[in-house]
Amino acid sequence: xxxxxxxxxxxxxxxxxxxxxVLVSEGDVVAVDDSLLTLESDKATMEIPSPVAGTVTKxxxxxxxxxxxxxxxxxxxxxxxxxxxxAQPAQPSEKGNAEKASEVVMTPVPPTSPEPSKxxxxxxxxxxxxxxxxxxxxxxxxxxxxxxxKLGVDLxxxxxxxxxxxxxxxxxxxxxxxxxxxxxxxSSATSTGIPPVPAIDFSQFGETTTEExxxxxxxxxxxxxxxxxxxxxxxxxxxxxxTEMDQxxxxxxxxxxxxxxxxxxxxxxxxxVVKALQDFPAFNASLSADGQSIIKKGYYNIxxxxxxPNGLMVPVVKGVDQKGIYDLSRDLxxxxxxxxxxxxxxxxxxxxxxxxxxxxxxxGTQFTPIVNAPEVAIMGLSKAKMQPVWNGTEFVPRxxxxxxxxxDHRAIDGAEGVRFTTTVGxxxxxxxxxxx
Ligand code: CAO
Numbered sequence: 001x002x003x004x005x006x007x008x009x010x011x012x013x014x015x016x017x018x019x020x021x022v023l024v025s026e027g028d029v030v031a032v033d034d035s036l037l038t039l040e041s042d043k044a045t046m047e048i049p050s051p052v053a054g055t056v057t058k059x060x061x062x063x064x065x066x067x068x069x070x071x072x073x074x075x076x077x078x079x080x081x082x083x084x085x086x087a088q089p090a091q092p093s094e095k096g097n098a099e100k101a102s103e104v105v106m107t108p109v110p111p112t113s114p115e116p117s118k119x120x121x122x123x124x125x126x127x128x129x130x131x132x133x134x135x136x137x138x139x140x141x142x143x144x145x146x147x148x149x150k151l152g153v154d155l156x157x158x159x160x161x162x163x164x165x166x167x168x169x170x171x172x173x174x175x176x177x178x179x180x181x182x183x184x185x186x187s188s189a190t191s192t193g194i195p196p197v198p199a200i201d202f203s204q205f206g207e208t209t210t211e212e213x214x215x216x217x218x219x220x221x222x223x224x225x226x227x228x229x230x231x232x233x234x235x236x237x238x239x240x241x242x243t244e245m246d247q248x249x250x251x252x253x254x255x256x257x258x259x260x261x262x263x264x265x266x267x268x269x270x271x272x273v274v275k276a277l278q279d280f281p282a283f284n285a286s287l288s289a290d291g292q293s294i295i296k297k298g299y300y301n302i303x304x305x306x307x308x309p310n311g312l313m314v315p316v317v318k319g320v321d322q323k324g325i326y327d328l329s330r331d332l333x334x335x336x337x338x339x340x341x342x343x344x345x346x347x348x349x350x351x352x353x354x355x356x357x358x359x360x361x362x363x364g365t366q367f368t369p370i371v372n373a374p375e376v377a378i379m380g381l382s383k384a385k386m387q388p389v390w391n392g393t394e395f396v397p398r399x400x401x402x403x404x405x406x407x408d409h410r411a412i413d414g415a416e417g418v419r420f421t422t423t424v425g426x427x428x429x430x431x432x433x434x435x436x
Pocket of ligand 1: 263264265266267304305306307308312332336357358359360361362369381382383384385401
């Protein structure tokens with residue numbers, strides 16, 4: 001039996017790489033291609049496989065050592081039945097030298113690069129949400145990478161519990177387990193690489209009651225969470241003078257009521273928004289699944305967030321550009337009634353291109369709505385109030401409505417964001433502009 005000295009093989013452009021795992025120790029029996037060491041550079045991890053089968057007789061490196069090509073790392077006593085791999089050089093040819101340690105050339109497992117972006121395991125969204133990798137390179141051994149790849153797990157989204165945040169196979173398994181169990185907090189936390197919120201037994205501080213979230217809240221919660229995590233949000237706050245608009249609404253109110261219609265500011269906002277969307281098509285759009293293109297929509301279907309006893313629902317008013325104020329009010333009354341009675345169909349909730357969330361009937365000054373991905377923008381309406389406004393000569397009472405627009409910063413720049421809100425405000429301040 002010959003003892004073979006194992007040296008670090010050609011590892012590419014790396015000249016001093018840290019040993020982060022020594023996977024064998026003296027006495028271990030190894031087969032050809034069994035991993036001996038794991039090395040880690042700034043850019044990659046690589047495993048050094050055994051070129052021969054045999055027994056490890058000596059290990060001369062430890063975790064933390066730095067190695068380069070040609071460095072001696074361990075000895076293996078080659079088992080008699082072992083067949084050298086093709087990568088090995090010829091066995092010692094000189095008779096009598098069989099016991100002498102001989103150099104063996106090994107082929108390292110190629111450095112692995114981060115996997116391309118993949119859908120998040122366990123994501124519950126039915127529309128394509130553009131999942132981006134987080135930019136960070138995950139540290140994991142090739143075998144763990146292969147394991148994750150086989151199961152479709154994006155390693156950049158797994159928190160590593162190994163040394164220096166290294167992702168272990170058990171981390172991948174834990175993610176899969178939590179996703180399969182449908183655990184909202186733990187799975188979503190793990191799948192995004194975000195440290196989970198600690199679980200606390202609140203009863204130690206006082207009396208508690210636990211109620212399961214309703215079905216709608218569970219569903220909408222997953223959509224909201226997916227959007228919150230995937231969309232880089234910016235919220236632009238603004239306000240507009242709706243004094244004339246509201247006067248017009250009040251003037252029409254009696255006529256509308258005779259037709260069984262309740263006119264609220266929301267329908268005027270819907271018209272103003274659609275006109276602004278026509279001016280700024282990037283707001284009436286979605287990003288492609290790979291995040292490389294913007295898909296602008298030629299239809300104007302406005303989702304309206306409706307507060308129901310069961311939770312938030314977002315039915316869609318279709319073809320807002322083609323409807324007048326009365327028709328829109330009818331549609332709004334119909335879908336909000338259906339939402340509250342739990343009678344919305346899938347069609348009622350599909351095909352939106354932009355969403356409005358109005359809290360104006362309740363109160364508040366401003367809020368930051370969450371984009372209804374895969375749409376790229378959403379408007380939040382707050383309660384209009386009479387305010388003194390300086391007209392250049394004196395303060396006059398004006399009805400001022402605060403509003404906000406949250407948007408996906410990948411699709412829309414900040415300057416465009418404020419141009420959009422300014423335009424919406426201008427249309428609402430002077431409804432005559434809607435017919436220009
Ligand atoms: N400023 C001042 N008053 C407003 C207003 C505003 N921005 N918006 C509505 N109002 C008034 C209405 O005119 C109405 O008053 P009158 O009866 O005197 O005319 C009153 O507030 C109630 O309006 P409404 O809320 O019933 O009707 P709407 O058309 O404005 O809204 C709907 C309809 C379905 C959007 C709303 O009922 C609703 O559910 N809002 C909550 C949405 C929500 O939860 N969003 C949060 C999502 S994020 O969690």
